[in-house]
Amino acid sequence: MAFHDASTPVAVEPNYDSGFRMAMRQLLRNKAAAAGLFCLLLIVFLAVFAPWIIPYDPTQIALSSKLHGPSWEHWLGTDHFGRDVLARMAHGARVSLSVGLSTVAFAAAFGVPIGLLSGYVGGRLDNVLMRLMDAFLTFPPLLLGVAIVGLLGADLTTVTLALGIVQIPVLARVVRSATLVVREETYITATRALGAxxxxxxxxxxxxxxxxxLVVQITIVFSAAIVAEASLSFLGLGVQPPTPSWGRDLAEARRFMVDAPWMFLAPTGFIIVSVMAINFMGDSLRDSLDPRSWVRRAVTSRETPRASADR
Amino acid sequence: MPLLTVKNLRTRFSTDRGTVRAVDGVSFELEEGEVMGLVGESGSGKSITAMSIMRLIKEPPGRIEADEITFDGVDLLALTPAQLRDYRARHISMIFQDPMRSLNPVLTIGRQLMETLQRHLRMSARDARRRSIELLEVVGIPRAEKRLDEYPHQFSGGMRQRVMIAIALSCNPRLLIADEATTALDVTIQAQIIDLIRRLRSEMGTAVIWISHDLGLVAGLCDKVSVMYAGRIVESGPVREVFYRPAHGYTLGLMNCTPRVDDIGHRLRPIEGMPPNLAEPMPLCPFLPRCEMAVAACRESKPRLETIAEGHVASCHANLSAYWRKEKVA
Structure with a gap:
């Protein structure tokens, strides 16, 4: 057996995408998660392509056709200004999703490094960082949001900031406790022994x-941010009109609950569906991200039926 | 010049109940290509000695002190953290007891192999992958090219330890420290791993520190052996010399606890009592409370390491080797 034999040709391209593919396959095996992913993709699709697929401007007032019920022309009816509800929902999804995403990004950008540092370094630094996080946690989330928005004015950035700050400690704590466990693993010492x-x-x-x-917690933060944005907008503290927003439309629909129920059913439905879709996915993401869950049927049986036997 | 020189290594941990002297004055030398066994019961300081040489002890609460730890003329204690990281795996490698837990479960075997190669030898991804396949073949993993993209959980314990050995040897280190590397494996796999280590040693000339509490294994694999008790080396010498003519009561005790397949009627004689508390000062021989061979001198002073025969040292007043020699004559 030649030790330095480099002459034999070998395939050098690894399957870099196999991890992702396996995770997706595992995720889709769970029906609820698959349904969640489908709904979420649908909403994302609506949000991204709203101007092209829906022939109405969400801010276009047409009093002649106000409060029309669902029809082939207006799938979800029109509101009290004659604006197309579906168009408003689709454009509202843009706000909801972007606030959700940027909240997650903001919270993760601070929460993850803080958690990693705290958990990995430990000691005094851990103490200081975690007490700081505790201090953050004492704010009632929505009230802090109201305060920040009141202070800086209501727009997408401040709303995101307000929601993101509250979520930093949530992520930091999850990351920290998971890090504490992983830090003690033999493979961490082994990797250090290899010069990492x-x-x-x-x-x-x-x-x-x-x-x-972490990913599971991120999905929770994501759906919480969508709900929180809707709540702030409902209170009139979120994005300002004319920008459409689910929470804001819901607030306006209150006056027409009896005459035009589609007006509140639509935003309610969108909020519920998107939050549930994300949560369903989150539930099974935990399993699907673990390589050990990538059922042998998919990877091993083809190559090594043995591996399952001698575990 | 020896490859590795350790002089008066002392590793302590400060705890709530005082300072624990986990390693208390260990000295030894290891020549190029030499295999040294390090034996002793759990808590005797074998692993801490190894971790101290690798400087893997967390400081604080730990503290490593030594008069000298030189590897190939380089003072390991003086290395900066960055230099130290360059040294690990490149010059000194270590494999751990539990192969089920010493590989990162979420990275493919290939990634873990390649990472080390790319880190230390500055290989391109392509070269690193090719070399990884060779390494897996060298340690006897069939279909290496396929298995490279698999995750640790798809390997059995013995196969994982082979992967660990492949990673540890990937940069051709001159010293391999194996900390109970086969303890978690069953005997047939163990024998294969031993065979592999032996082969790699003769092919690559790697020196090995083999930590184990399996005396039979050490006897079969190692050139020399050091017996540790309570953080010190109490006896050390060439394998044959030490095992045929143990000079220290503890070495004898250990041998009496070792089962033998070829001696059915042989009753195992456990060493009574418990190892001493390493946080307390030990003015006398630490093994005295458990020793069956103790003589009057043992209650008066602490024995020092003394040369008994060529290369054979022991710290024991009773000096059993004289007894063996006498018996042989008679």
């Missing part, structure tokens, strides 16, 4: 191992 620096250890090895709980 702290940076590589934390971001390559620890972060990847805590991905499951």
């Amino acid at each position: 620096g702290s940076w590589r250890l934390v971001f390559q090895h620890v972060l990847r191992n805590i991905l499951s709980p």
Whole structure:
């Protein structure tokens, strides 16, 4: 057996995407998650392509056709200004999803490094950071949102900021506790023994191992942000008119609950469906991100029926 | 010049109940290509000694002190963290006891192999992958090219330990520290791993520190052996010399606890009592309370390491080797 034999040709291209593909396959195996993913993609599709697929401007007032019920022309009816409800929902989805995404991004940008640092370094730093997070947590989320928006004015950025700040400690704590467990694993010591620096250890090895709980928590933050944005908008503190928003439309629909129920059913439905879709996905993401769950049927049986036997 | 020189290594941990001297004055030398066994019961400081050489002890609460730890003329204690990281795996590698837990479960075997190669040898992804396949073949993993893209849970324990060995040897280190590398494996797999280590050692000339509490294994694999008790080396010497003529009561005790397949009637004699509390000062021989061979001198002073025969040292007043020699004559 030649030790330095480089002459034999070998396939050098690894299956870089196999991990992602396996995770998706595992995710879709769960029916609720698959349904959730489908609904979410539908809403994303609506939001992204709203101007092209819906022939109405969500802010176009047409009093002649106000409060029309659902019809072939207006699938979800029109509101008290004659605006197309579906168009408003689709454009509202843009607000909801972008607030949700940027809230997650903002919270993760701070929460994840804080959690990793806290958990990995430990000691006094851990104490300081976690007490700081505790302080953040004492704010009632919605009230803090109201305060920040009141202070800085209501627009997408402030709303995101307000919602994101509240979620930083949530992510930080999840990341920290998961890091505390992973930090003590033999493979972390083993990797250190191979010359990996702290940076590589934390971001390559620890972060990847805590991905499951982190992603699950991120889906929770995501759906919470959508609800919170709707709540703020409902109170008139979210994005300002004429920008359509689910929460704002819901608030306006209150006056027409009896005459035009589609006006409140639509935003309610969108909020519920999107939140449930995200949560269903979150539930099964935990499992699907773990390589050990990638059923052997998919990977191994083709190659190594043995591996399952001697586990 | 020896490859590795350790002089008076002391590793302590500060705890709530005082300072625990986990390693208390360990010295040894290891030549190029030499295999040294490090034996002793759990908590005797074997692993801490290894971790101290690799400087994997977390400081604080740990603290590593030594008069000297030199590897190939380089003072390991003086290395900066960055230099130290360059040293690990490149020059000194370590494999751990539990192969089920020493590989990262969410990264493919290939990634973990390639990472080390790319990190230390600055290989391109392509070269690293090719080399990884070779390495897996060298340690006896069939269909290496396919298995490279599999995850640790798809490997059995023995296969994982082979992967660990492949990773540890990937950069051709001159010293391999194996910390109970076969303890978690069953005997047939164990024998294969031993065979592999032996082969790699003769092919690559890697020196090995083999930590184990399996005396039979050490006897079969190692050139010399050091017996540790309570954080010190109490006896050390060439394998044959130490096992045929143990000079320390503890070595004898260990041997009496070792089962033998070829001696059915042989009754195992456990060492009574418990290892001493390492947080307390030990003015006398730490093994005294459990020793069956103790003589009057043992209650008066602490024995020091003394040379008994060529390369064979022990710290024991009773000096059993004299007894074996006498018996042989008679």
